[in-house]
Every structure is written in C-alpha cells, then in structure tokens.
Amino acid sequence: MFDKNLKLTRRGVLGGSIAAAAGLITGANIFSSSASAASKKINGKKRSIRFAHLTDIHIEPKRKAPEGFTAALRHVQSQKDKPDMIITGGDNVMDLLGAKDDWAKVQTDTFKEIIAKECELPIKYCIGNHDTWGWDKKNSNTTGDEPLWGKARFVKEFGLENRYYAIDAGKWRILMLDSTHIDKKDVYTAKFDDEQYDWLVEQLKSNQGKYICLINHIPIMSAAVLLDGDNIKQGRWSLPDEWMHLDTRKLVDLFWQNKNVKLCISGHLHLLERLEYNNVTYICDGAVCGGWWGGPFHECQEGYGLFDLYDDGTFDHQYVDYGWEVK
Amino acid sequence: MFEEYKMINRRAFLGSSIAAAGLASIKNFSFSKNSQSIKNGKKRSLRFAHITDIHIRQEHNAPEGFALALNHIQSQKDKPQMIITTGDHLIDSIGEDDSTTEMLWTLFKDIMKKNCKLPVKYGIGNHDYWGVNKKKSKTTGNEPNWGVKRTLEELEMESRYYSFDQGSWRLIMLDSIVPTDTYCIGKIEDDQFKWLEEQIKTADGRFMAIFSHIPIMSVGAYFYGGNNEKTGDWVVPGSRMIINARQLKDLFRQNANVKLCVSGHIHLYEHIQYAGVNYISGGAISGRWWKGQHQETQEGYCLFDLYDDGTFEHEYVDYGWQANLPD
Numbered sequence: 001m002f003d004k005n006l007k008l009t010r011r012g013v014l015g016g017s018i019a020a021a022a023g024l025i026t027g028a029n030i031f032s033s034s035a036s037a038a039s040k041k042i043n044g045k046k047r048s049i050r051f052a053h054l055t056d057i058h059i060e061p062k063r064k065a066p067e068g069f070t071a072a073l074r075h076v077q078s079q080k081d082k083p084d085m086i087i088t089g090g091d092n093v094m095d096l097l098g099a100k101d102d103w104a105k106v107q108t109d110t111f112k113e114i115i116a117k118e119c120e121l122p123i124k125y126c127i128g129n130h131d132t133w134g135w136d137k138k139n140s141n142t143t144g145d146e147p148l149w150g151k152a153r154f155v156k157e158f159g160l161e162n163r164y165y166a167i168d169a170g171k172w173r174i175l176m177l178d179s180t181h182i183d184k185k186d187v188y189t190a191k192f193d194d195e196q197y198d199w200l201v202e203q204l205k206s207n208q209g210k211y212i213c214l215i216n217h218i219p220i221m222s223a224a225v226l227l228d229g230d231n232i233k234q235g236r237w238s239l240p241d242e243w244m245h246l247d248t249r250k251l252v253d254l255f256w257q258n259k260n261v262k263l264c265i266s267g268h269l270h271l272l273e274r275l276e277y278n279n280v281t282y283i284c285d286g287a288v289c290g291g292w293w294g295g296p297f298h299e300c301q302e303g304y305g306l307f308d309l310y311d312d313g314t315f316d317h318q319y320v321d322y323g324w325e326v327k
Numbered sequence: 328m329f330e331e332y333k334m335i336n337r338r339a340f341l342g343s344s345i346a347a348a349g350l351a352s353i354k355n356f357s358f359s360k361n362s363q364s365i366k367n368g369k370k371r372s373l374r375f376a377h378i379t380d381i382h383i384r385q386e387h388n389a390p391e392g393f394a395l396a397l398n399h400i401q402s403q404k405d406k407p408q409m410i411i412t413t414g415d416h417l418i419d420s421i422g423e424d425d426s427t428t429e430m431l432w433t434l435f436k437d438i439m440k441k442n443c444k445l446p447v448k449y450g451i452g453n454h455d456y457w458g459v460n461k462k463k464s465k466t467t468g469n470e471p472n473w474g475v476k477r478t479l480e481e482l483e484m485e486s487r488y489y490s491f492d493q494g495s496w497r498l499i500m501l502d503s504i505v506p507t508d509t510y511c512i513g514k515i516e517d518d519q520f521k522w523l524e525e526q527i528k529t530a531d532g533r534f535m536a537i538f539s540h541i542p543i544m545s546v547g548a549y550f551y552g553g554n555n556e557k558t559g560d561w562v563v564p565g566s567r568m569i570i571n572a573r574q575l576k577d578l579f580r581q582n583a584n585v586k587l588c589v590s591g592h593i594h595l596y597e598h599i600q601y602a603g604v605n606y607i608s609g610g611a612i613s614g615r616w617w618k619g620q621h622q623e624t625q626e627g628y629c630l631f632d633l634y635d636d637g638t639f640e641h642e643y644v645d646y647g648w649q650a651n652l653p654d
Contacts, residue, residue: 185559223544224601226563227573235512237548237568239561246556248549256623275599277546278623299580299602 038084038170046311048170052076052121053215053305055089055267056287058130059111063293065094066114068324072288072304073118075322083306086121087167087174089267089285090128090217094292096153097132097187098139101146108157124167125158127151128217128268129180129188129242136187151178164196166203171311173210175203179218179245179268190218191247204258211313212261219266220245221252221282224273228298243269255280262313265305270297272319286319295326370635372494376400376407376445377629379540379591380452380611383435384418387617388651390438396612396628397442399646407630410445411498413591413609414452414540418616420477421454421510422463425470432481448491449482451475451502452540452591453511453566460509474506488519490526495635497530499523503539503569503590512565513541513592515575527582534637536587543569543576543588544606547595550622567593579604586637589629594621596629596643610643619650626650 038049054072059065076086093107115123133153134142142149148156151163167174178196183189192200204212219225225243232238245251255261256278263281270287285305291297302324308316364371378396383389400407417423417431439447455478458466466473472480475487487502501523505514515523527535542548548567549555555563569575579585580602587605594611607629614626625645632640 189559221546221549223546223548223568223599223606226568227544227576232565232570235565235570237561237563237565237570239563241556241560244561246559246561249556252550252623271601273599273601275546275597277597282546 042308042310042316045314048172048211048309048311049085049174050081050083050306050308051085051087051169052079052083053087053089053265053285053307054288055126055217055285055304056091056128056270056289057088057111058091058094058287058289058292059114060094060107061110064326065289065293066110068293068302069111069114069288070118071324072302072322073114075320076304077119077121079306083121084169086119086123087176087215088123088125089215089265090126090179091130091267092125092128092154092158093131095130096134096140097130098136099133100139100141104133104140104153108154112157124176125154125160126176126215126217127154127160127163127178127180132180132188135182164199169309171211171313172213172309173203173207174213174215175200177214177216179216179266183241186242189241190243190245191241192216192245192251197247197250201254204254204261208258208260210260211263211309212258213263213265213309213315214261215265217266218243218245218268219273219282219284220248220264221275221277222266222269222271222273222284223275224271224284225269228269228271252278260313263309263315265307270300272300272303274317281315283317290324290326293326366632366634369638370494371632372496372635373409373498373631373633374405374407375409375411375631375633376403377411377413377538377589377609377631378612379413379450379609379628380415380594380613381412381435382415382418382454382611382613382616383431383438384617385430385434389418389613389617390434392617392626392648392650393438393612394442395648396626396646397438399644400628401443401445403630407445410443410447411450411500411538411589412447413450413538413589415454415591416449416452416478416482417454419454420457420464422460423457424465428457428464428477432477436481448498448500449484450500450538450540451478451487451504453504453506456504456506456511459506459511475502475504488522492533494633495533495637496633497526497533497535499526499535499537501537501539503541510566513539513567513569514565514571515539515569520571520574520578524578527578527585530582530584533584534633535582535585536589536631536633536639537585538589539569540590541566541569541592542590542606542608543572544599544601545590545593545597545608546599547593547597547608551593551595576602576604584637587633587639589631594624596624596627605639607641614648614650617650618652 131154134140134149163178272286273284290302301321303321420428457477458464490499596610597608599606609629610624610627615621626648627645
C-alpha cells in the first residue's frame, strides 16, 4: 500500500498474532500427495492448474526480508501437493517509486538472487505500485527521461513480455494486469488504462470457451479496506483511489456481460478478504511480508495463497501461514 | 491480558475454518421434510427465510408481489420455521403524513395476515422511522407514536433491538438507524453497543447471527445510489454502511462464535468473508422499489440453515416476480 510508514507504526499497536485467521477460506486441505499437480483429479474434478500466489513480498536486503522470502519459497515447494507455478501479485520489491538508481538495483538484484537460488518452479510476475521506478522524481532523483523509468525497469529486469499479459492454464486463462497509473493529483491511481481495458475486453471475447481469472495488484473490490485506517471523513466513508480500483463499476458491468469471469485475485492491502458479488469471487490474498516484515498486519499473518482451478470453472483457495516469526 | 486476547483469536481461527467448510456447499440444498432434521450428517438449529426491504406500496402491483414472495417461502419443500425481516417494510414513513403511513401499515399487515402462517421476527429499517423528515411528513415530533414507536406498535414489537435463542444459536436483532433531521446514518449507538457486548458475553457457548438493516460490511454500498467515485476517491455516505463498523469488527474478534451478520438496505446481494465473520446483504423483496431488479440483483429472499456445529448454509432465492410498470 502507499503509506508504508503509517502502517509500520500502527503495527506496533495492533500486532497480535490474531489471524492465522487466514486459513479460513474454503478448507481445502484435503489433497493427497501427487507427482504432477495439474491434470490430476481432486474430488472427482479435473484440475487445470495449481499455483501459489505470493503477493506483497517487498524485498530488500534488511528486515530479514530475504530470509523470510526464502522461507516462503521453501514452504511453497515443500507442499505435498506441489503447485505447478508461482504467480506473484505485485509489490515484489520494497519500493522503486522513490528509489535512486543504485538502491533500485540492490532491491531487484536481491530478489533475483533469491529466485535463482531458491525457486525451481516457473514464476510469473505481476507489477505493483512499488515495482514502478521513479514516479516519485524527487526522492528517486530521476527526470522521467531515463529509458527504464516507470514500469520498463521491472519489465526488463524480470523478463516480462509486457506489463500485462495472459497465461494459458488448461480450461482457464489467467490475465495478469497492471493496476497502477500516474495520477495528476497525487502519485498514482488504481485502474486499468484504456489500452489495457480494450485488451481485456478482447481477451474476454476471444476466450469465451475458457474460464477467466484476473490477477492484478490493487483490489477491484474490497470492503475490508474501509476498516484499515481512519477512512471516515465528515460522517462519510472516504477511500483514496490508491486503495481500491476507481473503475470498479465499469469492470463489474464487463464481468456481468462475460459470465466466464470467475475469479479476481489481488494484493496491496496486506489483508485477507474473500467476497462474492454477482457470481464473481474477489480475493485479497494477504501478504508474504505481513506488515512490511515487521510482523502480522491487523488480522493477517505473513502468508501466501494456494489456488486450484478446476476444469469445471470452480476453484479452491486457502491462505497458508508459512510460519514466519519476527524476532 | 494481551496473551488472553491472542488465545481468543486463535479460537477465532479454528471456528472460521469450520464455518468456511460449510460455505463450499452453498446452493447444494437437499430438501428434507422436517425442518429440524439432520442434513448431511449435521443437526440443524434453525431454518429461516430472511426477507428485507419489502417497501410495500400500492403502485406497481407491489401487494401482489409481496404476497407471491410469502407464498413462495411457505411452499418451499423444506419449509423454513420462521421469517426474519431486516426492515423497510413500507415504501416510506420518514416523509409520509399520518394518513398515508396509516394506509401503508394497513396494507402491509393485511397482506401478512392473509398470506403468512409462519412466525415472524421484525427488524427496524430507516424507512420505519415515522416522521423523521418533519416538513415532508407534516409532523411535530410530539406525536405519541412519532419515530420508531409507530413501527414498534404496528408490528407489536417489544423493543427496537432484541435477541432470541434457537438451538445452539443466539440471534441478535439490532437497530442500526440513528435518525438525522431528514434521513439517517447507520450506527450502533453507545447504549445498544453495550447491550450487544453483553449479549455476546452471555451467549454461553452459543453461535451468533447478527441482524441489522444497514450492513456492517458491504461492497454493494459503493454502487448503491449515485456516482460515489466522482471526486476521484470513493465516498460512501454514512447511511450506506454502519459507520462504527471497525468497532463492531473488533468486538466480533473477541468471540469466535460470532459467525454471521445479515443485513438489507442496499437492495443488492453480496457475501463477504472477513476476519472470521460472514457478512451477507440479502437483496430485496422489492428489487428496485417494485420497478424491476436492482442493478444485477433480482427481487428475492434468502434461505438460511443454521447448524448445531456453528456452520451455516444460505441461498438467495429469486421468487420469480416480474415488475409490472406503466408504459
């Protein structure tokens, strides 16, 4: 999320180990061991893909973040029913928005070193607001004319085909989208830009025989976000556009026209929430770093999501606390 | 003290997993003959129909629609044991004069008498506060049955908030309305909040379902009414979602047996799971005030099964009403 200092202080007050609460969502802890994760049958249902969703990792060399991320990766890969791939949910590194060139390099290098050493699974990346380099020109000491300014740096460093793209997974198509956009009034706003929206419409149109899962960083829809911080102004709920997509109504309408959209997964809030609206499930999937590597955040433990997408359009999700303790 | 808080919340975690397991099979009702029967090996504490936002009026064949809904509920093969409302029985009494309000109550009660053989528990909605808009309703505020009193009398309610126990559950009905000069805000004010704390404290191992007209947690609140995103931030009036929701969420975390919160008001169906509690907005009997479905939600009601083990199932039922509008 955008105001990390605020969160870090609040953590001190609210940091109980409250919510292993986490595990709650659909108790799908029933998998027997397997060799190949996809293509096996679970409760008589054929599985298109099993993936681990790791969001809000916020890597930097300090805070024991590398050790924590390593623990999470090992935990994922030692699952008895091992996932087919890892998909990140953005905010992979601590912050590039206000990072000078050399500090940006340290963060991305740290991330890549850990992946090279610890991750044998294929990994796909989603871009979060903190993966965007230099938008805070003052602190990052950038002009905006640097060839890798903005999202280009992350796209290049992590070998993405584009800032948004699609993954085919059996009967499902996973659309990886980019939520963060430059805003006139402050640093960024949460939405899909026109170019991306048109691509999304086209994807839904040309994949009508498939079930659709969207993965993007900032939640399209969340109620829990209203309870995080003091969002009441003059007797009204007032929510900054950095916290939840502002084009939600347009997306809700689009999904209503395209009933094959089943699942929208996000991060950003470092909270765990599941909601169903118009037959689409929206899951905000916690955070690998919890409260920025300072302990759990509100009710949410450091964790990751395990998703099973089935050939019949259904899915299971569980949030896994990988056991990280801050000393 | 702090340790104890942690312990309580670990229990919250366990309770939730069980509840969530039940949710996986929503909409898989196997109908049985006896309401208190054993279903899927689980003993049932209560089966009820939740109806909300009836908004009875003479126009648009509303009386016929309401009668249809009541008969639809009572002709369920697995018939519910009772009906629970969460308010807005009349199209309005905030700004209606004495004689119109009288006419509407007569209409409502007449339909109930003719069409409903089940016991009914009533909840208070904002439109059940007679005369709050004094100018429009031509009231002074000194009428003996001004405000909520009129509804309490008409529906023979002993109190505007109350609780009752059924099997291993405690059902708690709140009055979420705090009237303003012309309308209301959604809030559980201090006295009632203390009463609620006491109800939760004395539940004696029972599981709890909490009812309120205005939702405690809602995403429908973003889409209800006008353009809530026009300023570039999300601004949701305090009349759409209970303004002390965070205080309630924190209260619920102290007792893992709070499982379910059911509400109305926004005429939309949604289901949110957050921090171990399920928040369900149950659409509306009247849809868009008897002018058709409201956004994507059909005219309908919710069927709930509460089980002895603290799990529950629910289903939103479209009772098949087609709005009859003048050309």
